[in-house]
Amino acid sequence: MPEHYRALQGFKDILPDEQPYWRLIEKTAIEVTELYGYRRIETPTVEETSLFSRTTGEGTDIVDKEMYSFNDRPDKEGRSANLSLRPEGTAGVVRAYLEHGMFQLAQPVKLYYLREPMFRHDKPQAGRVREHHQFGCEALGESDPAVDAEMIGLLFQFYISMGLSNLHVSLNSIGDRNCRPQYLERLKEYYLPLLDTCCDDCQVRFYKNPLRLLDCKEPQDQARIAGAPKIADYLCEPCREHFAAVKRYLDLYDVPYQLDPLLVRGLDYYTRTVFEVISTTSKQALNGGGRYDGLAEILGGKSTPGIGFGAGFERISLELKRQKVAPPPEAGPCxxxxxxxxxxxxxxxxxxxxxxxxxxxxxxxxxxxxxxxxxxxxxxxxxxxxxxxxxxxxxxxxxxxxxxxxxxxxxxxxxxxxxxxxxxxxxxxxxxx
RNA sequence: GUGACCGUAGCUCAAUCGGCAGAGCUCUGGAUUGUGGCUCCAGCGGUUGUGGGUUCAAGCCCCAUCGGUCACCCCA
Structure with a gap:
């Protein structure tokens, strides 16, 4: 037994002096999401492991290396389910949407969650802890690109309302199950002859997740990435139209964005629109999100389009401090x-x-x-x-x-x-x- | 998972060549038995992260381990 207990590695106390920042984030998030017609939902911290492994994806680091999983106590028959502390928020919300028959409601169903703990067994560093907290939105049951633009607009307004600047929205479309496989073939054709000159990580990516070849940070591989085929040129007609509409609506929302053909995101369930908001100073993504039109089906529901994002409280708080945004001070006694x-x-x-x-x-x-x-x-x-x-x-x-x-x-x-x-x-x- | 740097009081940090562990802040008490911010005095507070090793002697050198920070991978 340790003589002095300490919080576990990567688990943090959120002390009183930190709370004003979190309160500012919470207050602003509630105001802005409700302005956009989103309603709050809270889902359990623990779910069956397969909920995550089937959606986030076998083969992703999150599922393969970073989940806190354990066997539940056995039931009367001696069977025990394998459970996990949730590593992300979307799967649980989609599960709740299906479980509670929310497909019967007027669509889309627009939900948000706030300050929900997420767990990933990563090595801690700046803006990354093992228990982190997310603010997220999910809009289910509607594929209209206006929903995509609205969500990004909401997010942008959220950051601006808190007093942040020097942020940019990165945007891309990664196609759907019709066009992405063909693009991946072209990408692999392009990379195959170059493969033996690529970095070790890329050798693995080529087989495991070729889309991530575009994510490589090695200087030696940048020229290859620059010359690689771009997914934008291979989108099928519906995806192309959808993406064009998203961009048009974003302009109408006055949201400045940068197209990033290399933005691919790490979770398997994303389709079409993917986006991040990145701090210009720290280069760190404050949130990540995208459309996931195939996710409900994976969970046994009928085909239901959806889009969402998760934003990290810890990273937003860091950025508030970096940009010297002072949260409203605590009121002293009268x-x-x-x-x-x-x-x-x-x-x-x-x-x-x-x-x-x-x-x-x-x-x-x-x-x-x-x-x-x-x-x-x-x-x-x-x-x-x-x-x-x-x-x-x-x-x-x-x-x-x-x-x-x-x-x-x-x-x-x-x-x-x-x-x-x-x-x-x-x-x-x-x-x- | 890989790598770099760093662990001294609750916090921020000193400690010369290896030679008695210190200061500021905070907190508590006091400086006319009932009156705030400044100042002064005092007190509380440490197995120098932990365990080994070298040495007459280790906070300092060596090894291990744990933890922290940062970067990579990945991601919020």
Missing amino acids: AYVVYFGKSAEMKDAAVRIVAELRHAAIKTEMGYGDRSAKSQMKQANTSGSAYAILIGEDELAGGYVTVQDLRAGKELALEAKQIKVQRDALIDYLQKA
């Missing part, structure tokens, strides 16, 4: 009750005042532990409280309290910043102050 003297009667009176103020929804703190008057005043000051409510022998006897304005400077004489307020008039006084 009143800080200070009591002079250590009699039980005195402390009872102090506790009673604190209770009355809090019941009246006035944010109130008090000194604890019978600290000295000076010490309590110091704490009142550092708490950021607007007023100190002083109660001592005189006040107790006279049925009043002394209210001291802490925002007034120390230089002011006591009389100038203190006022006697009758006990039963205190709430009224503070509410009007």
Whole structure:
């Protein structure tokens, strides 16, 4: 047993000082998604492993190397299901859509999830932890490219509303099951004669996931990538039209975007539109998303188009700090009750005042532990409280309290910043102050 | 999974050639027995990540291990 417990590698405490950033993200996300007609959904953190392996894809790193999977306790027959902490949000939402018959509702069904923990057993680094939190949207049951553009527009508005800039939207279409296989053949034809000069990773990619050949960062392979056939030139007519419409609608939404023919995304279920929003300064993707028109069928539902994205709280928070966006500060208390003297009667009176103020929804703190008057005043000051409510022998006897304005400077004489307020008039006084 | 750098008080960091583990901040108390920010004093706080090794002597050198940071892979 360890002598001192520590959070697990890649698992982070989200401390009070960090919370204002997360609150800003949450507040903005709720405002913007609901503006666009999305409704909140929360799905379980744990699902059957196969839900992810069948959708995200065998062969992807997420499924093959990074899932937290375990056997459940066996049932009466001794069978135990293999479960996983979810590595991403889309599969669970689509499962819920099918399970609850949401295909019966008016389509599309537009859903969002917020601050949902996701788990991937990666090696931690900047903007990457093993338990991370995502804000995501999913629009199910509609293939209209207006939905694609709307979602990207929503996302862009979300970032701008928080005060971020220096972001760009990367956009591509990776075709569908009609045209992508043909493109992949052409890509492999192109790469085959060059293969033995490619980097080791690309040798593997060629067989495992040829689309990712375009993702290679090795300098030596950049020239080959530049000369490779582009999927945009091989899209079938429906995909081409869909992509053209997405771009047109994005213009109507005033969303600036950059076409990136090398953007392919790592999850198997994507079709047609794929997008990321990338920080220009850190080069890191704050979110990733795309259309997944075949996903519901994989899960045994009828063919249902869908599109979604997941955005990482940790990365957004990092970017807010990098861009020096200050979240709204936490509100300090309005009143800080200070009591002079250590009699039980005195402390009872102090506790009673604190209770009355809090019941009246006035944010109130008090000194604890019978600290000295000076010490309590110091704490009142550092708490950021607007007023100190002083109660001592005189006040107790006279049925009043002394209210001291802490925002007034120390230089002011006591009389100038203190006022006697009758006990039963205190709430009224503070509410009007 | 691969690689680089780094682990000293709650936080930020000192410690000369290997020679008594320190400071600032925070917190607590005090500087006229009931009055805030500045100042001053004091206190709390450490098995120098852990385990070995070299040495008269290790925070410092060596090995291992754990952890952190960053990059790659991958991805939010």
